[in-house]
Each structure stands twice: as structure tokens, then as C-alpha cells.
Amino acid sequence: HRTFFSLAELNSAIADLLPALNQRPFQGRSESRQSLFEALDRPALRPLPATPYVYAEWRKARPGIDYHIEIDKRLYSVPHALVGVKLDVRVTDTSVEVMHKGQRVALHSRHGKGRFVTLTEHMPKSHQAHQNWSPGRFLNWATDIGPATLDVVQRQLKDRPHPEHGYRACLGLLNLSRRYSRDRLEQACARALSINSASYQSITSILKQGLDQLPLPLTEEEPELTDLPVHTNVRGPRYYH
Template sequence: MPAPRITMRQLSEILRLKHQAGLSHARIAAVLDLSKGVVNKYVSLARAKGVGWPLPEGMDEAALERLLFPAPVLPGRGAEPDHNTIHQELKRKEVTLQLLWAEYAAAHGAGALRYSQFCERYRRWRALQRRSMRQQHRAGEKLFIDYCGPTVPVIDPGTGEIHPAAIFVAVWGASSYTYAEATRTQSLPDWIASHQRALTYFGGCPMLLVPDNLKAAVTRASRYTPEVNDTYMEMARHYGMAVLPARPYKPRDKAKVEVAVQVVERWILARLRHHTFHSLAALNAAIKDLLVELNERRLQRQPHSRRELFERLDRPAMQPLPAEPYVYAEWKYVKPGIDYHVDIDRRLYSVPHALVGHRLEARITATTVEIFHKSQRVAAHARHGPGAHSTLAEHMPAAHRKHQQWTPGRFLNWAQAIGPATLHVVRAQLEGRPHPEHGYRACLGLLNLGRHYGNARLEAACARGRAIGSPSYRSIKSILKSGLDRARAGVEPSAETQALPLHANVRGPGYYH
């Protein structure tokens, strides 16, 4: 019998008008805009199959079509393969049509189809299935991830403020086994945490993650070379997975999760639309209960549930979870200033001084800050409060390490051992500044002058600098260099100089004698 030329709805209407309304074939043809010959043909066909009106109990249009128009039998030997089982078995690694045909032939013996007929019938069956079923997903290979479009309101019981919760969805390619949860945002921390909870729920990891091109996953979308977020990539590596973002504007790449999102919206969110939630925990508890029911339901056109397929296909093929969970870390590019420190959230962390001016990567967790140069870790610090700084001695130049060993008390003790004038000049460097360390460099300069010219000349130069009202490192160095400490060390400041306010930048007339 050739394929029907009318729809099953039209055929049902023909039978109703014939047997219930008692219309003639000519009147039925006029009502349905068909030819009288077509009406005669299908009334006779239904009578031959014993079908009248009303239709037998439990018979829908699909069953009526199978009864009146059975699938054609291809030439050759006859036993029809179980195409749905073939389709599911092909998702397993290393399973081929050749292997499945061999098993089929062994089971049916002389009644089996030839290999070419076996393949042809499977291809015809697959062409009749939904478009989304045409993709071949290997067991344990891909996990598709996306967010639902609608959000769920969560009401703060104290303030009455409404927070829209995002709905995260993850679905296995081979089995369609689904996970869903609510999060406060779609930001990177929530995105990563949802992945971790999903993998714990599944009890294992896929080989590939297939996300959409949202900002938490992809920093630059591209059809050929998408740039995956560093934190997302690190999380995937920790679990032994790779990230393969769907191509922009290619919905077929993520048809699996598009269907899963639609199912979650219809079978979970729609059923919660009349509920009021005052916390994410309460919302996720409700989602969890409905999720179990969703995964236990039989799939359309298949005799299996998502859970049954998951246990048979994906669970045996997926990778185990690592011993330790991933520790969330954010990555950012940094460049140290001339003080060989990088600024992260208004906190300063030192790096080796030789890397000043280089572009470095910082890995930031809740407790640590690690700095990398060309993928090699060059610094590690404990994370601390705002406004503080962390400096490691090994990152400092040799001169700065020596500088770090000095304290105001040590400088004053050294100066006192030389003489009162030196003590006066050193105290002038340390006082009147925002912090004593700002005068360390000048004090170290005075120390070097003492080593070069001797402590006696340094004391004399400091006495002259004090006398002329210029107790600065630069003045003392100039006095020693020009030998003025020997010529007129005892010059007293004039009355005019004494009338001026004392300041390191006011030398007085005696300075020029």
C-alpha cells in the first residue's frame, strides 16, 4: 500500500462523517475538499482492517496509521531490527553498525537481513526521528551546559526585596540525564560552583564541557578560536576535562541543552510558578524533588528513562572525580611598578625585582595570591586586608635588603657614637616626615660618607651644616666634597640666619663662606 495521501486527522473525520453522521461519500468529499475516489478508497481500506467509528479504545492517530499503513518490507529476508536499541548502542565507544549487525544476524539466523539492508533500514528509521536525535553523542563524552531564560523570584523575608534566581542546567549528550539548580547570579563564582555541584551529583566527569558563549565561560567568542575564561579552563583541567564552546549563532551545536532547558522550564519551573520561596535553599530543595521525577520519566518515543540510559551508557564511560575538589581561583594580568609590587584589590604584593615592567599573571583564591611569569610561579603570598602590603626579602635588590635591616634606633645609636652634630643631622632626617622610613635613604647616605671621609670629618661637616641651618644629606655631602669642614668648621650663624625659620632647604648666609 502506498503512503497515505491524506492526514490521519482527515481519515478520522472521514470515518466519523461516514459512520456517525451518515453522510454520503459525495457529501463527505465536498465537506473535506477531497475527491469522491479518495473517500471511497479510505473507507474501503478501513473496512478491510475492521476499523469503524468510534475508533477502538486506546487507538490514537499514530496507532491508526500503523494499522492502516504498515512500514514497507524491503526486499530480502525479513526480521526487523530494533532501531531504537541500535541508536542507543551506537553511543557506546567502539560500537559500530557492523558489530550490531553481526549480533543481530547471530540472533535471527536465516531470517536476518543482509548487512546492506540492515544499514539502509536503520538510516531510514533515523531520518524519521526528531532533528535533535540525529546527532551522535558518545557515552561519557559531552556534558552540555546553559541557563534557562526565565528566572525564579526569591523574596527576602525581612525586607520583601525580590531577587531573581538564575536556573543552571547541565545535560549528558548520550543519555539526556539532567541536572538543574538555582543560583543568585550567573557570575563566574556561581558558574564554577554550579559545575562542581553538578559533577558531584553525577558522580563523575565527562571528557568535554560544551557551554554556550556566556561571559563566565568565554572571554572572546569566535567560531574557530574562542578564548575560554582562565578560571573555567583551570577548573576543567583539575577535573580532567576540556572545554569546547558552542559556535556563536549555531543552535545545532547545543541542541541537546536547548531541549533540556525547555524540559526543565516546562516540567519544573512551570510547576513551581505558584510557589513562594524565601531562600535559595528552599527553591533548590523543590527543584531537587522534581528533578528526580524528571529523570525517572520515560523519554518520548523510547522505552527508557534518562536515569536508565545514564546508568547504562554514561556512568560506565565517564571519568572519576578527583580526590580533592577544585579550589576557586580568579586570574588577572598584572604589571609590577618600580617598587616591584603588584596591586590586587588595593593590596600590594611583592614579586622578584627583576620582573619590574613585565606582564605577569596573578592567581587569586580566598586565602592566597600566586604570581606567575611564563607559567612559572615566581611569588606566593597569604591574602590579607585592604591597604596592607606583603614584601618578601628575597624579592628585594641587595641594597634594599640592607635598607630593611635598619631601624630608627639603630641609625640614632650609630650617629651618637660619632658625635652630637651627626646625631642632630640624623635626627633631622628621621623627624618631620610621614614615616621614619622615608629618611632611611638619607641616613644610609650619611653612613657611606662616614666610611669614605672618616667619622671625624663627617662630624665636622655635620657641625657646619647645623651651624648654617642646612642639616641635609646633600649639604653635608657638598661640605665634605669642597673641604669646607676643614676650613671653617666653627662658623656661627648670623643674627639674620637665626631670624629665619629652621628648615632643611634654608641654608643661611654662612653656607656660602
């Protein structure tokens, strides 16, 4: 008799006895477990997979207008033509694989920095053209024009669902500076900020109507005129607010 002090010791002893057990003929027969395995099972065996099995979770996703799907609070791009289409997504610990009608349309690594994971080939042509720009480049350009333009550009780049959406507005402002002049753009941005409407459309409207060439309304911080004649019909600007 043998005494075992752990399950590992017991299993090791059993493993030593298995070869003899498998080669022992069955009662009343000439075959053994080993001989039947060699004759029946081994010929049917297939090679093991070249790579280990990877656990994956399947999900459904529908890309938004920015051609990204959200997986665990990160956004992954798909071809922009699939915006609004329901897609199958295979998620593993290391990758995000996007399928459409059984065909893979996107593959991303789950590792990396940033909330957005975007492939250039997934972008519309108009977005691909923006790749030579960056937030820093837009901010430097706006700084050269003036503080009001810088303020507007900062607002355009802030809190966008995807940076390219802000780039489009900033490129529009750049075109306005070429069309109307840098000085007029700065004045238009100042007027847009004064009415709390610093959108590209608002600034374009101000320039088209020539409102940038009119003096800005007085602010609370600006002093009232003091050289007006004293008369009951003469009132300061506060009277009209």
C-alpha cells in the same frame, strides 16, 4: 491536592517525586532517564575539584624601581630583575599571584599589616645586606653622635618609597663617620642643615672640602658682636644679608 505555603515546601515535595519520574520508561521505549544516565553520563563524569572554585581578577602591572607592584593601595615585591617589565597579576580575595610569560614569579598573601609586602629573595644583594638594620638601630647610632646627625638620619628615613632606600643613605653616613670621625660627621651634618641641603651627597662634599672645620655662619638668633669699635666703615653681619 496539597497546599504549599512556601517555595521551599514545594521544592521538597517535587524532590520526593523525582526518583519515580526518572525511573519511569520513556513512552514507547524501555529506557528511562535514570538508565540512560547510568549508561551514558556517569562513565564520562570526572571527580569534583579538590578545592572549591576561587574567583580571580586578572590585571596588568609594571614594577617600579623599588621592585614592587601596586594592588589596591598595597605594594607587593617581585624579583628585582623584573623591574620595568609588564607582568600579569592574578588577584583573589586572599592572594596576589604574579606571572611572567606564563610562569609564576611571586605569590603573596593579601592579609597582613603594613603597606609593603616584601620577600627577601626578591631583593637585590645590596638590599638583602641591610636586613640586619632597622630604623631604630640607625636612630640610636645617630643619637650617640649628635643632634645634627640624628636630624639628618630622621630625614633620610622619612617618606621613602621603600625603607631600604633610606637605609642606603644611612649606611653611607655610617661609613663617613668611620672615614672622617664622628665629630667631623656631626659638624658636616650641622653645616648641611644650615644650608638646607641634608643629602648624603652634600655631606660627603662638605667633608671632602673640609668645610665642616669652618665656623658656621651666624643665625638670626645669635647676638651680634658688641665690642667692635664705633666707625662708619664697621658694619654688623646683618648688613651683608
